[in-house]
Amino acid sequence: MKIPMLDLSEQYSILKDEVLSKLDEVMSSSQFILGSHVKQVENDIAEMSKTKNGIGVGNGSDAIHIALQAAGVCEGDEVITTSFTFFATAGAIARANAKPVFVDIDPVTFNIDPSKIEAAITEKTKAIIPVHLYGQMADMDPIMEIAKKHNLHVIEDAAQAIGSEYKGMQVGEMSSAATYSFFPTKNLGAYGDGGMIVSNDDDLSEQARIIRVHGSKPKYHHHILGYNSRLDEMQAAIVSVKIPHLSSWSENRRKHAAYYTEKINNAVAENIVTPVEVENRYHVFHQYTLRVEKRDELQAYLKEQGIATMIYYPVPLHTQPVFKELGYKEGDLPETEKAAIEALSLPMFPELKKEQQDYVIEKIVDFYS
Known part of the structure; x- marks a missing residue:
């Protein structure tokens, strides 16, 4: 697939x-x-x-x-x-x-x-x-x-x-x-x-x-x-x-996100942190972004299985060469830098099918198994 x-x-x-x-x-x-x-x-x-x-x-x-x-x-x-x-x-x-x-x-x-x-x-x-x-x-x-x-x-x-x-x-x-x-x-x-x-x-x-x-x-x-x-x-x-159509598309994204979260938490919760919708917020899930162990290895494995993923964002702005003159260095923003090596976004769009999500989840479980 x-x-x-x-x-x-x-x-x-x-x-x-x-x-x-x-x-x-x-x-x-x-x-x-x-x-x-x-x-x-x-x-x-x-x-x-x-x-x-x-x-x-x-x-x-x-x-x-x-x-x-x-x-x-x-x-x-x-x-x-x-x-x-x-x-x-x-x-x-x-x-x-x-x-x-x-x-x-x-x-x-x-x-x-x-x-x-x-x-x-x-x-x-x-x-x-x-x-x-x-x-x-x-x-x-x-x-x-x-x-x-x-x-x-x-x-x-x-x-x-x-x-x-x-x-x-x-x-x-x-x-x-x-x-x-x-x-x-x-x-x-x-x-x-x-x-x-x-x-x-x-x-x-x-x-x-x-x-x-x-x-x-x-x-x-x-x-x-x-x-x-x-x-x-x-x-x-x-x-x-x-x-x-935006409202219905947002609801579809939210349903897909809930399904990802339920299945992933039940199967590989020890290796992955799923997204959190904070109380009193309405999350429209432009991206469904995990924190994962062995992020780069997981991404490579999923690619082999035909599953596209994205890393948003691998290089924080404070460490970008164009902003070198601002004087930031690695270690200045520890949570940002940690996210940059852990964040991985899974396929997410309103028309995503359940069988597609099941395949993604199956391959994630296979990797950590």
Whole structure:
């Protein structure tokens, strides 16, 4: 049996007629840049996030960068974030000419540890970026309390967590802004790049809208330095087809995660730590990520059996060569570094079949036996 990490083909076969119809609407309208489909998706995602504003941008990386600039982050500022995340999080901070400041993670959720944040704050700190990794939101209450105490912006990196909840609150509802990615592999993915900022801060949102069109308002009048980063009309049309399905897809992911957890815990609990959904959170399982013994050996064995897995993330950002000048060294963030050698993600997508999961579980058990 061959089992991919993600298979978008079945999803497309179900949505194909509607997707092609929407694309025809775009081409027939000849509105290719910031047209009606972008506006509709901005409104729909903002409403889902319980925010007043949605700003469609070119990709999830730009969403973070533009949100930071719109919040006033600039050269000489510091932004506190996690080292256990995709490069885009810290890359956006550096592109804003600010300094990433890395703190360690909660070993249970893999998310930023709020108890480590306050010690990292200096007079240069301007913002905090919690990353809602693998589909579960970070512990937002203490993060927001710290931000309020020190007058800091909070920009949520929710590229992996659209539709997740924290104590009944949505991504973006509590913070200065939150950012999404519509990269094809995401829970709500386009068929190319795309991203969005959501925010209840009208001033920040207006700045973001200006920044995404070269910093111009009105057109051809430039008071700030911006970028060409707009959500494409065709990608917005595709996302609009998928939005009504997101809730059911999230529930399918949660069912698959529960099945993995039950079967793995019953069979090989001594070798594996399964994901934990913290009380009062709604985990959307963008990834189903284990902590495992002999991680690299297990991954190689599963590959031999036709099972795709992924390691998110093998090299923490604080040890990446591009950030060498920041002065971090191995041992500075022990929980992050431990996760980097133990984390392994199994196949996870809404259309995953029970027999596929059974095969994955069987081969994991075989390895440890």
